[in-house]
Amino acid sequence: SQQGEEDPQALSIQEGENATMNCSYKTSINNLQWYRQNSGRGLVHLILIRSNEREKHSGRLRVTLDTSKKSSSLLITASRAADTASYFCATDGMDSSYKLIFGSGTRLLVRP
Amino acid sequence: EAGVAQSPRYKIIEKRQSVAFWCNPISGHATLYWYQQILGQGPKLLIQFQNNGVVDDSQLPKDRFSAERLKGVDSTLKIQPAKLEDSAVYLCASSSRLGGIYNEQFFGPGTRLTVL
Numbered sequence: 001s002q003q004g005e006e007d008p009q010a011l012s013i014q015e016g017e018n019a020t021m022n023c024s025y026k027t028s029i030n031n032l033q034w035y036r037q038n039s040g041r042g043l044v045h046l047i048l049i050r051s052n053e054r055e056k057h058s059g060r061l062r063v064t065l066d067t068s069k070k071s072s073s074l075l076i077t078a079s080r081a082a083d084t085a086s087y088f089c090a091t092d093g094m095d096s097s098y099k100l101i102f103g104s105g106t107r108l109l110v111r112p
Numbered sequence: 113e114a115g116v117a118q119s120p121r122y123k124i125i126e127k128r129q130s131v132a133f134w135c136n137p138i139s140g141h142a143t144l145y146w147y148q149q150i151l152g153q154g155p156k157l158l159i160q161f162q163n164n165g166v167v168d169d170s171q172l173p174k175d176r177f178s179a180e181r182l183k184g185v186d187s188t189l190k191i192q193p194a195k196l197e198d199s200a201v202y203l204c205a206s207s208s209r210l211g212g213i214y215n216e217q218f219f220g221p222g223t224r225l226t227v228l
Contacts, residue, residue: 040224041221042221042222043217043219099168100217104154
């Protein structure tokens with residue numbers, strides 16, 4: 001079963017705008033990770049946030065984590081056409097033998 | 113540093129045939145994962161190895177899927193016989209640590225399997 005569920009399923013924005021994707025999960029976690037997948041390619045790790053962290057930044061990416069609500073958000077600022085991809089959250093659960101459980105993803109389209 | 117290598121990139125077979133996928137993880141990575149990704153969904157873990165031992169294969173359909181990681185490096189995933197619903201991308205990933213707070217995984221490009 002999939003633990004992380006992303007919202008929205010699809011997002012279309014204009015280049016230069018910000019994109020926000022949300023992820024909800026069900027069980028306690030060690031960490032939560034975000035991955036990007038370009039069409040027909042493998043996944044690329046973007047950022048990892050630990051369960052005791054609330055916010056993390058990496059370049060144009062900002063991730064927040066609210067363990068009380070079991071939710072996370074990924075913000076991409078000043079989006080570019082090259083950001084067009086699917087974005088997945090993945091949880092490393094405390095009770096799941098260290099395996100990552102992926103959500104179903106948000107498909108982001110950035111229009112030039 | 114070389115990434116995770118997978119082959120073949122594409123495979124088309126008929127149902128009831130057999131198929132095998134190969135993965136070479138990043139050098140020194142002890143943990144290796146095989147995922148199945150059906151179109152429009154997120155990756156689903158099939159099997160997880162630590163060195164050459166299986167850590168988790170709870171979602172591997174063992175009546176038709178098998179995997180091995182001899183010598184704790186390369187791995188092969190086999191499907192025999194294939195069904196139509198096995199059409200998916202099969203992703204291999206590796207990581208340097210087993211779980212904890214450093215479980216960043218590195219993915220290969222995947223093998224796209226089409227079963228006709």
